[in-house]
Amino acid sequence: MMGNTRSITALMMAVLLLHFVVSFSTKTTDINTDQSTLLALKAHVVSDPQNFLTTNWSVYTSICNWVGVTCGSGHQRVKVLDLFNMSLSGTIPPDIGNLSFLTWLDIGYNNFQGLLPVQLTNLHRLNFISMSDNNFYGEISSWIGYFPKLQCLSMSNNSFTGPIPSDMCDRLPTLKELYLSDNKLSGKIPIGLFKCKVIL
Numbered sequence: 296m297m298g299n300t301r302s303i304t305a306l307m308m309a310v311l312l313l314h315f316v317v318s319f320s321t322k323t324t325d326i327n328t329d330q331s332t333l334l335a336l337k338a339h340v341v342s343d344p345q346n347f348l349t350t351n352w353s354v355y356t357s358i359c360n361w362v363g364v365t366c367g368s369g370h371q372r373v374k375v376l377d378l379f380n381m382s383l384s385g386t387i388p389p390d391i392g393n394l395s396f397l398t399w400l401d402i403g404y405n406n407f408q409g410l411l412p413v414q415l416t417n418l419h420r421l422n423f424i425s426m427s428d429n430n431f432y433g434e435i436s437s438w439i440g441y442f443p444k445l446q447c448l449s450m451s452n453n454s455f456t457g458p459i460p461s462d463m464c465d466r467l468p469t470l471k472e473l474y475l476s477d478n479k480l481s482g483k484i485p486i487g488l489f490k491c492k493v494i495l
């Protein structure tokens with residue numbers, strides 16, 4: 296009887312522990328996470344001469360109404376972030392990796408600089424990334440992880456250095472367009488690149 300009670304107690308503790316582990320690991324992101332992500336991005340913008348974000352990205356309106364932001368119609372999560380040609384200067388914070396529903400990221404034609412955060416690799420739904428015409432630097436391989444749906448990657452006209460990763464096509468199996476011109480890349484074009492179905 297004693298042993299039975301003890302094993303029931305043990306079982307209950309195991310269930311409690313499991314419950315804790317499950318609820319902890321499935322702690323989901325939501326629209327509030329998306330809002331804090333975008334506010335973190337706004338805080339990293341040091342210059343916004345045309346006031347695109349300054350007044351428009353206000354906590355008094357839904358992020359789905361913010362300029363450059365499009366939410367999914369069903370789940371109301373940020374699906375598209377399009378800040379193309381807004382004359383923005385600043386850096387991209389690691390928080391960007393929390394926009395879990397992002398499929399389209401266009402920060403091209405601004406004055407963003409610095410390293411791209413490795414947290415970008417968390418965004419497995421992305422099918423379009425453009426950061427062309429900025430001042431990003433660092434090696435390509437430091438942030439290109441595995442993007443299973445990425446169709447277009449545009450990085451031209453920045454200050455990226457180092458080699459083109461030879462396993463790029465394994466990391467980007469659905470890639471159709473790749474733009475790398477006007478950087479400071481070195482080395483040969485890896486033979487592995489021909490595995491991509493890229494049309495330039």
Ligand SMILES: *[C@@H]1O[C@H](CO)[C@@H](O)[C@H](O)[C@H]1NC(C)=O
Nearest residue numbers: 350351353356360361362363
């Ligand atoms: C922000 O910009 C969007 C798109 O241009 C516009 O529809 C919205 O009314 C603006 N919101 C504010 C608070 O200015």
Ligand SMILES: *[C@@H]1O[C@H](CO)[C@@H](O)[C@H](O)[C@H]1NC(C)=O
Nearest residue numbers: 345379380381382403404428
């Ligand atoms: C950027 O926007 C300005 C207007 O603010 C426009 O004159 C210019 O053509 C745009 N550039 C590109 C590359 O779209």
Ligand SMILES: *[C@@H]1O[C@H](CO)[C@@H](O)[C@H](O)[C@H]1NC(C)=O
Nearest residue numbers: 328331389390391392393414
């Ligand atoms: C988002 O990501 C950052 C860094 O990657 C993390 O420190 C932060 O806690 C996350 N924010 C939320 C609201 O989940």
Ligand SMILES: *[C@@H]1O[C@H](CO)[C@@H](O)[C@H](O)[C@H]1NC(C)=O
Nearest residue numbers: 404405406428429430452477
């Ligand atoms: C490179 O990008 C800058 C904006 O960051 C732009 O002014 C310049 O014209 C671009 N150069 C080329 C060769 O496209």
